[in-house]
Amino acid sequence: MSDLKFTDRIDLRLRINDIDTHLEAIDARTSLLDLLREHVGLTGAKKGCNHGECGACTVLLDGRRVNGCLVLAAAVDGREVVTVEGLSDGEQLHPVQRAFIDCDAFQCGFCTPGQVISAVACIAEGHTTDEHEIREWMSGNICRCSSYPQIVEAVQAAAASENERIPS
Numbered sequence: 001m002s003d004l005k006f007t008d009r010i011d012l013r014l015r016i017n018d019i020d021t022h023l024e025a026i027d028a029r030t031s032l033l034d035l036l037r038e039h040v041g042l043t044g045a046k047k048g049c050n051h052g053e054c055g056a057c058t059v060l061l062d063g064r065r066v067n068g069c070l071v072l073a074a075a076v077d078g079r080e081v082v083t084v085e086g087l088s089d090g091e092q093l094h095p096v097q098r099a100f101i102d103c104d105a106f107q108c109g110f111c112t113p114g115q116v117i118s119a120v121a122c123i124a125e126g127h128t129t130d131e132h133e134i135r136e137w138m139s140g141n142i143c144r145c146s147s148y149p150q151i152v153e154a155v156q157a158a159a160a161s162e163n164e165r166i167p168s
């Protein structure tokens with residue numbers, strides 16, 4: 001990738017939501033967010049600021065959350081991406097998605113896909129000890145509607161249901 005010029009077109013092979021995906025002749029300037037939305041048709045990750053400030057574009061890259069608008073698509077060749085579309089199991093919602101609905105953790109919903117992905121990672125990372133810790137580790141995701149209290153509640157509820165499923 002070091003010899004890549006911005007005028008180049010590139011081929012990419014990556015795994016997206018458990019599907020091996022091959023994309024050809026992608027403009028080397030394409031961000032991961034634009035790759036997902038415009039080339040793969042996955043519009044769950046949203047373009048809020050396009051500057052790494054709002055978290056609406058959050059996806060998992062090899063299991064870690066990243067802002068899709070800040071990652072070049074060329075950098076994800078051979079890697080694994082999970083978007084909000086990849087969380088449910090058919091009609092069965094992911095526990096975090098279910099908790100967001102149960103707790104009414106959104107108003108306009110624009111930030112919700114990024115919040116949900118970030119919440120999944122926040123729980124997997126174990127940053128759910130208390131409200132303060134959840135707020136800190138979810139702070140990269142802005143919600144202009146200020147649904148924060150319900151979002152924290154949803155993360156706590158999903159973390160609790162996760163703990164119930166893991167035998168001690």
Ligand code: FES
Nearest residue numbers: 048050052055069
């Ligand atoms: S759109 Fe990527 S952080 Fe705002």
Ligand code: FES
Nearest residue numbers: 107109111143144
């Ligand atoms: S629900 Fe509207 S920005 Fe979060």
